[in-house]
Amino acid sequence: MTTTPTDGDLRCRADRARQVADALRFQILHGELRDAPFPSEADIVADFAVSRNTVREALALLNADGLLRRVPGVGTTPVEAKYPHSIDHLQGLAETLVGHGAVVNEVRVAQLVPTPEAIAARLRIVPGDPVLYLERRRLVDGVPLSLDLTYVVADLGERLLDADLTGNDVFALLEEFSGERLQKADLVMEAVAADRHSAATLGVAPGSPLLMLERLAHLGGRPVDLEFIRFRGDRVTMRGSVVRPTGEVVG
Amino acid sequence: MTTTPTDGDLRCRADRARQVADALRFQILHGELRDAPFPSEADIVADFAVSRNTVREALALLNADGLLRRVPGVGTTPVEAKYPHSIDHLQGLAETLVGHGAVVNEVRVAQLVPTPEAIAARLRIVPGDPVLYLERRRLVDGVPLSLDLTYVVADLGERLLDADLTGNDVFALLEEFSGERLQKADLVMEAVAADRHSAATLGVAPGSPLLMLERLAHLGGRPVDLEFIRFRGDRVTMRGSVVRPTGEVVG
Numbered sequence: 001m002t003t004t005p006t007d008g009d010l011r012c013r014a015d016r017a018r019q020v021a022d023a024l025r026f027q028i029l030h031g032e033l034r035d036a037p038f039p040s041e042a043d044i045v046a047d048f049a050v051s052r053n054t055v056r057e058a059l060a061l062l063n064a065d066g067l068l069r070r071v072p073g074v075g076t077t078p079v080e081a082k083y084p085h086s087i088d089h090l091q092g093l094a095e096t097l098v099g100h101g102a103v104v105n106e107v108r109v110a111q112l113v114p115t116p117e118a119i120a121a122r123l124r125i126v127p128g129d130p131v132l133y134l135e136r137r138r139l140v141d142g143v144p145l146s147l148d149l150t151y152v153v154a155d156l157g158e159r160l161l162d163a164d165l166t167g168n169d170v171f172a173l174l175e176e177f178s179g180e181r182l183q184k185a186d187l188v189m190e191a192v193a194a195d196r197h198s199a200a201t202l203g204v205a206p207g208s209p210l211l212m213l214e215r216l217a218h219l220g221g222r223p224v225d226l227e228f229i230r231f232r233g234d235r236v237t238m239r240g241s242v243v244r245p246t247g248e249v250v251g
Numbered sequence: 252m253t254t255t256p257t258d259g260d261l262r263c264r265a266d267r268a269r270q271v272a273d274a275l276r277f278q279i280l281h282g283e284l285r286d287a288p289f290p291s292e293a294d295i296v297a298d299f300a301v302s303r304n305t306v307r308e309a310l311a312l313l314n315a316d317g318l319l320r321r322v323p324g325v326g327t328t329p330v331e332a333k334y335p336h337s338i339d340h341l342q343g344l345a346e347t348l349v350g351h352g353a354v355v356n357e358v359r360v361a362q363l364v365p366t367p368e369a370i371a372a373r374l375r376i377v378p379g380d381p382v383l384y385l386e387r388r389r390l391v392d393g394v395p396l397s398l399d400l401t402y403v404v405a406d407l408g409e410r411l412l413d414a415d416l417t418g419n420d421v422f423a424l425l426e427e428f429s430g431e432r433l434q435k436a437d438l439v440m441e442a443v444a445a446d447r448h449s450a451a452t453l454g455v456a457p458g459s460p461l462l463m464l465e466r467l468a469h470l471g472g473r474p475v476d477l478e479f480i481r482f483r484g485d486r487v488t489m490r491g492s493v494v495r496p497t498g499e500v501v502g
Contacts, residue, residue, distance in 0.1 A: 011360060014448035015386070022400055022479040023369035026465045029439060032372070039369075047367045047378075061446055087338050087438070090495040109262060116298045118274035118290075121283070127298075135266070149273055182495045187338070188280060191442035191460040191484035195312055197265035209442040209460040209484075214277045228273040233442035233460070242491075244341040244433040 017057035020048050024058065028067050028078040029237060038068075038076045066234045083140065085231070087240035090185045090217065092169025093138055093146070101140040107165050109135040112154060119151050122216055123223050132157025136165070137201060144202045145235050149228040156224055170225065171217070178219055185217040189238065194230070202232050209233035268308035271299050275309065279318050279329040280488060289319075289327045317485045334391065336482070338491035341436045341468065343420025344389055344397070352392040358416050360386040363405060370402050373467055374474050383408025387416070388452060395453045396486050400479040407475055421476065422468070429470055436468040440489065445481070453483050460484035 024044075027033050039047070044055045059076065062068045070076050083100050094103045115123070115131040125131055134150040134157075150170060152160060159177045160170065175181055192212045199206040211231040216223050275295075278284050290298070295306045310327065313319045321327050334351050345354045366374070366382040376382055385401040385408075401421060403411060410428045411421065422433055441463045450457040461481045468476040 011386070012448075014446075015359070018446070018449060019384075019386070019400055020369075023367060026373075026439065026479070027369050029441075029465075047369060049365065064446065065443060082441070087440070087491065087493060090493040108266070114300065116274060118271075118278050118298060122277075133270075135262070135270070149270055181497070184492050184494045186492050187490065188277065189338070189440070189462075189489040190280075190333070190487075191462040191482075192316060193458075193460045193484075195265075195269070195315065197263075198269060207444075207458055209444045211440075211442040214280075228277070231442075233444075236441075238440040238489075239438060240338065240493075241435050241437050242338060242341040243435045246432070 013051070013054050013057060016048075016050050016054045017061060020044060020050060020055060020058035021061040023048075024062060025065070025067060028062070028080065029082060031080065033078045034080065038078060082235055082237045083145070084239045085236055087187065087238045089240075090171075090182060092171035094169045094172070097140060103145075103169075104139045104142075105166050105168075106137040106139065107134070108137060109133060110161060110165060112157065112161075115151075119226065122226050123151060123153055125153065130154045130157075132160055134160065134165070134170070140235075143235070144232065146229050146231045147198060147201055148230075151226045153222075153224045156219075174217075174219060174225065180220050183218045183221070185215045188214040191233070192230075198230055202230065204232055204234070211236055211238065264302070264305050264308060267299075267301050267305045268312060271295060271301060271306060271309035272312040274299075276313060276316070276318060279313070279331065280333060282331065284329045285331065289329060333486055333488045334396070335490045336487055338438065338489045341422075341433060343422035345420045345423070348391060354396075354420075355390045355393075356417050356419075357388040357390065358385070359388060360384060361412060361416060363408065363412075366402075370477065373477050374402060374404055376404065381405045381408075383411055385411065385416070385421070391486075394486070395483065397480050397482045398449060398452055399481075402477045404473075404475045407470075425468075425470060425476065431471050434469045434472070436466045439465040442484070443481075449481055453481065455483055455485070462487055462489065 041052055041055050045052055067079055068076050069079050083097055085096055097103055112130040113133045114128045115125045117127040120127040131154055132152040136148045137144055138146045156174055156177055160173055163173050171182055190212045192210050194204055194208045194210050196206045199208055210233050213229040215227045217225040292303055292306050296303055318330055319327050320330050334348055336347055348354055363381040364384045365379045366376045368378040371378040382405055383403040387399045388395055389397045407425055407428055414424050426432055443461050443463045445455055445459045445461050447457045450459055461484055464480040466478045467474050
């Protein structure tokens with residue numbers, strides 16, 4: 001590993017390249033580089049006080065993550081293919097992406113099944129009683145964004161069987177059927193590698209990073225909708241705010 | 252690809268294996284399988300009405316994700332190596348992991364640097380004015396959990412240079428110095444693949460899924476701490492609740 005210490009910085013070049021890449025990465029994700037020409041290598045060298053080789057390595061990292069497009073003769077431009085998904089507000093995908101693109105849901109399965117024990121407790125269903133199982137691949141502007149496995153309590157789920165699931169968010173339909181607004185959802189999020197089959201379904205290479213989300217949505221005081229969602233890591237960011245719990249400043 | 256249609260379900264076996272794996276996955280992550288023997292293949296066959304080969308494929312998926320340990324002669328046990336990180340409350344790592352494990356911070360860099368333009372706007376610093384740059388590898392019970400690149404405004408950052416950064420969260424130190432409680436942070440989260448060098452630093456294979464977090468924390472009404480954090484995907488989950496924005500039920 002090449003080490004070029006500068007100014008007491010004993011890290012290797014890869015460390016410094018990561019530092020440069022991260023700052024640029026979030027400028028791209030925040031859209032800050034949208035309306036200006038992308039900084040030249042010389043600009044970045046000056047801004048971070050690093051070598052040109054370090055800058056090239058940083059740009060290669062962003063390129064590998066699909067955040068830059070390098071067009072010969074034109075130069076480097078940031079790719080803004082990531083959609084913001086809220087972790088503050090519960091929203092269906094079509095609602096989330098208003099103004100970003102058209103959502104189409106490819107329905108792969110929609111049927112009532114006996115509730116597996118592994119699912120029953122979270123939806124407060126007696127194991128073996130019916131639940132709607134729904135499997136959808138969701139595309140935005142024709143490109144796969146996510147693969148969603150959804151369980152919906154039977155009284156509401158039965159009505160989904162007759163609805164237009166291709167063109168509507170399940171959330172919107174549940175609210176239409178019940179006449180009530182959803183209340184909240186509990187989330188668990190992970191970064192996982194795409195298994196071979198999920199990768200093929202989502203149009204990415206096996207092992208690609210996916211944002212995996214478990215979401216349990218509540219309506220009328222009960223859990224009604226349990227989802228397991230695989231988002232393509234190269235197409236989605238999760239955004240929101242967290243507040244500091246009140247408490248003593250520990251000295 | 253082998254297709255074994257059952258009961259109008261025209262998906263291939265890999266689809267059904269994913270469905271089974273996802274339900275078990277979140278039972279493991281929620282700790283629901285902690286105190287009972289892990290379900291046998293026969294149990295899972297019965298629970299999901301799938302073939303034994305499908306169940307084996309599902310278990311192989313969980314195994315590949317590091318969620319199961321299969322000990323010959325003993326059987327299968329779930330691995331609970333993932334730490335819950337809150338997306339509702341702003342907390343430092345040591346606070347988050349109270350009761351889970353001991354956090355050690357390996358400080359790789361801690362120095363004042365001229366603020367790069369790519370960073371300045373977010374922290375409301377004049378480009379070129381000093382900012383503290385801090386790079387830490389964070390280990391829980393001796394195993395790498397994350398690699399954190401942090402920029403702290405100079406008035407608070409200077410004091411961090413004399414503090415015990417190995418044993419303390421930066422958040423706790425900032426509150427000690429200022430006598431004020433942090434207020435909130437803005438988050439952007441992504442799933443990314445580990446580049447070769449980050450992978451080596453975190454002790455995972457190149458390309459492993461990482462949860463990448465940008466976090467901008469506020470104190471006394473101004474942004475003071477900007478972090479770029481790579482969490483190992485196999486060790487961290489993000490958890491919290493989202494509420495439904497009030498509004499009309501769209502019919």
